[in-house]
Amino acid sequence: MSLDTSRRARGLRKVEGPSAEGAVVRTLTGMDWTTHLGAWTAAMRAADLREQTIELRLYQIRRAAREVRVPLERVTTEHLEAWLAAHAWSRASRRSYRAALRAWFAWTTRTGRTTSDPARDLPSPGLEAPAPRPTPEAAYRRAIMTADERTRLMVRLAADLGLRRGEVAAVHAHDVVEDLMGYSLVVHGKGGRRRVVPLPDDLARQVLARARGGFAFPGAVDGHLSARWVGRLVGDLLPEGVTMHSLRHRFATRVYAVDQDLLSTQQLLGHASPVTTQAYVQVPDEARRRLVLAIAS
Structure with a gap:
């Protein structure tokens, strides 16, 4: 041959x-x-x-x-x-x-590059049971204390507002809006969906001071830093095995603990389903204990 x-x-x-x-x-x-x-x-x-x-x-x-x-x-x-x-x-x-x-x-x-689709019949892995993993409080405090001014703002936007790394990367001065109740932040979420999150006054001032009319974190991706780079900067401040996304779990857990309002927590996180939100909320052990003791008495 x-x-x-x-x-x-x-x-x-x-x-x-x-x-x-x-x-x-x-x-x-x-x-x-x-x-x-x-x-x-x-x-x-x-x-x-x-x-x-x-x-x-x-x-x-x-x-x-x-x-x-x-x-x-x-x-x-x-x-x-x-x-x-x-x-x-x-x-x-x-x-x-x-x-x-x-x-x-x-x-x-x-597009005719292949004659058949070998991935069409791939089996679908089952969904994992909810496993909230909020950042430990000591790790969060250490990150805040050791971060420079820019990265500290990234940490707070994730931990205090529940923003994803891509949402943090894209924060712009024009997203900070003021009304009779104070400041809010327009968040550009997944799939082009937008949500409005209340913004504490001190964070609003920090965002506006850093952004100076533009992006808070300028870079090469459409004018701002990439989501991956933001995640890396914040992740370097956290212990091994703890990611920036765990700060979003921390936010969800703390927000839910205030009023046990799953719908509001879902809306603040920008989730399409409350089932997703449940995977972010870690119910405190004392809350479960209180419920069991209440019906056992």
């Missing part, structure tokens, strides 16, 4: 010149996936996906291309199942990777 016939039998491209061997290797390892990522990025932006979502999906598909090691057109459902099963991810992470694979292969099939 000639080399060209062998290539065709294995579904490889014929590449002339000194780079031919490298091109064959890239195809064999699945890196031909990445040649289409630019077009997919444009399609995701056309669908108005958030930059944070696009960035995450690109990372996940690049990782899949690197580790599945199968040319794009030859990937099967079994390949993807084996890859997902090979990692000790949480169910939430497994669901996220599955969603990225389904979005990617739906697009490659729709």
